[in-house]
Amino acid sequence: MYRGVPAVERQAARREQLLDAAYDLLGSGGWHATTVRAVCRRAGLTPRYFYESFPDLDALLIAVFDDVVSDVMQVVLEAVREAPDDAHAKARAAIGGFVRHVTRDPRRARIVFSEALGSEALAHRRSETLHLFAEMIAQQGRAFYGLGGNDHLADTTAYMLAGGLAELLLAWHDGTIDSTLEQLIDDCTELFVATGEAAVAMAER
Numbered sequence: 001m002y003r004g005v006p007a008v009e010r011q012a013a014r015r016e017q018l019l020d021a022a023y024d025l026l027g028s029g030g031w032h033a034t035t036v037r038a039v040c041r042r043a044g045l046t047p048r049y050f051y052e053s054f055p056d057l058d059a060l061l062i063a064v065f066d067d068v069v070s071d072v073m074q075v076v077l078e079a080v081r082e083a084p085d086d087a088h089a090k091a092r093a094a095i096g097g098f099v100r101h102v103t104r105d106p107r108r109a110r111i112v113f114s115e116a117l118g119s120e121a122l123a124h125r126r127s128e129t130l131h132l133f134a135e136m137i138a139q140q141g142r143a144f145y146g147l148g149g150n151d152h153l154a155d156t157t158a159y160m161l162a163g164g165l166a167e168l169l170l171a172w173h174d175g176t177i178d179s180t181l182e183q184l185i186d187d188c189t190e191l192f193v194a195t196g197e198a199a200v201a202m203a204e205r
Helices: 007-028 036-043 047-053 057-082 087-104 106-118 120-145 152-173 181-204
Strands: none
Touching: 007 036, 007 047, 007 057, 007 106, 036 047, 036 057, 057 087, 057 106, 057 120, 087 106, 087 120, 087 152, 087 181, 106 120, 106 152, 120 152, 120 181, 152 181
């Protein structure tokens, strides 16, 4: 214990300092600028404390990305829970919650849309995260439409929607898609619902 603070709490506080510093660097300067030395300098810590919390730089980058994704998933799930029991309302709540939360902080948007494609470790984590979002979409779809747990169309549709939305948002973020934020949410909502209902109709046939 040092000055009344247990060692485990001091280590946790240092870890948060490193995460905050890496978030700022990754979201503003990119992964090329996010080195161990730069993170330690921004956090006001020595490399010894870096390796106390993370085995290497990739582990830190993944931890930052995971924190962002965890926050986004909580926002999306909460928005879906609070939305009326209507396909359009549920889809709009999920998509709107995701897009608005990610774009509210330019650093967050850069980490999710751009930097996750630059680093090999982050690209791999992005792929894993797409799987998680696809599984979440499939679960929500089965619950809403009353589909059986073994319906393969739910998984097929969910992966198509998750992957398509990810690429669409990337194109919108870099300016390839010329839409306002609200237009983007409206269009994605209509496409999500239309695709989901088409999949349900196929399953019923």
